[in-house]
Amino acid sequence: MLEKHSALAKQLAENAYRRPLVLESSEGGNTVSGNAYAVLDSPFSTVSATFKSPHRWCEMLILHINTKYCHAGSDGSPSMLKVSVGKKTPQELGDAYSLQFAYRLAAASPGYLSAQLQADKGPLGTSNYRIELQAVPLPGGKTFMHMRYSYGYNVASRLAMQGYLATVGTGKVGFTQIRQGPGTVYVEGMRGAVERNTMRYYLAIEAYLASLDKPAAQQLELRLSHWFDATEQYPRQLREVDKESYLVMKRAEYQRQQTLL
Numbered sequence: 001m002l003e004k005h006s007a008l009a010k011q012l013a014e015n016a017y018r019r020p021l022v023l024e025s026s027e028g029g030n031t032v033s034g035n036a037y038a039v040l041d042s043p044f045s046t047v048s049a050t051f052k053s054p055h056r057w058c059e060m061l062i063l064h065i066n067t068k069y070c071h072a073g074s075d076g077s078p079s080m081l082k083v084s085v086g087k088k089t090p091q092e093l094g095d096a097y098s099l100q101f102a103y104r105l106a107a108a109s110p111g112y113l114s115a116q117l118q119a120d121k122g123p124l125g126t127s128n129y130r131i132e133l134q135a136v137p138l139p140g141g142k143t144f145m146h147m148r149y150s151y152g153y154n155v156a157s158r159l160a161m162q163g164y165l166a167t168v169g170t171g172k173v174g175f176t177q178i179r180q181g182p183g184t185v186y187v188e189g190m191r192g193a194v195e196r197n198t199m200r201y202y203l204a205i206e207a208y209l210a211s212l213d214k215p216a217a218q219q220l221e222l223r224l225s226h227w228f229d230a231t232e233q234y235p236r237q238l239r240e241v242d243k244e245s246y247l248v249m250k251r252a253e254y255q256r257q258q259t260l261l
Helices: 002-007 009-013 044-051 054-061 155-166 189-211 216-231 243-259
Strands: 021-028 031-040 067-072 079-085 097-109 112-121 127-138 142-152 177-180 183-186
Touching: 002 009, 002 031, 002 127, 002 142, 009 021, 009 031, 021 189, 031 127, 031 189, 044 054, 044 112, 044 127, 044 142, 044 189, 054 067, 054 079, 054 189, 067 243, 097 127, 142 189, 155 189, 189 216, 216 243
Parallel strands: none
Antiparallel strands: 021 031, 031 142, 067 079, 079 097, 097 112, 112 127, 127 142, 177 183
């Protein structure tokens, strides 16, 4: 991890994201994945304590606009997380897709953290969902993090995604620019989709960590505002609803998450 941090030093310092972040994606072998490498302003001890807790994973995941619900069966490793994902607007849980994530703390030491979420089955024929997080301490009370988000697909799920991208998702792009003709364009299709969601998950991590030094009663509102305001820095890729609509929806979903166990 520290070697990777050194290799990415220039990109972390100078990039289009206006934050120390490098975003990559790939597609092949019926799998699509996104990788976020970032320097976090939080000390490693805080990052480690956060992601050793399945309950705190749920507190973070609910910030993502498509996450409708998250509940951890226990607050240790291993644990099962029941996660519902769906629309970018208010939605009954019965109409959302339910995933069962297995949480495992792969490694936890004073100098390294590795935690994993894996769901065998997803919506519309998708499978093998993974959210993997690694972190190491950096000088100055900061942390270097690698988060990987990936899933597998079959013919049916690829066709379903193509149908979505041709209708509701038309014009949606990712962050990577690829050469096309005499110029460059943003990547589209499944790579574009996985990049958007990788960024949304990364920004949820950033927003959650940024709230932890504030009074507990203020943390939720700070996280929600931080996440939405951060997404607005990338309107071409991430703008979906206005801020008030997002806040109203997420307050209700968070309350549902606390009461519907």
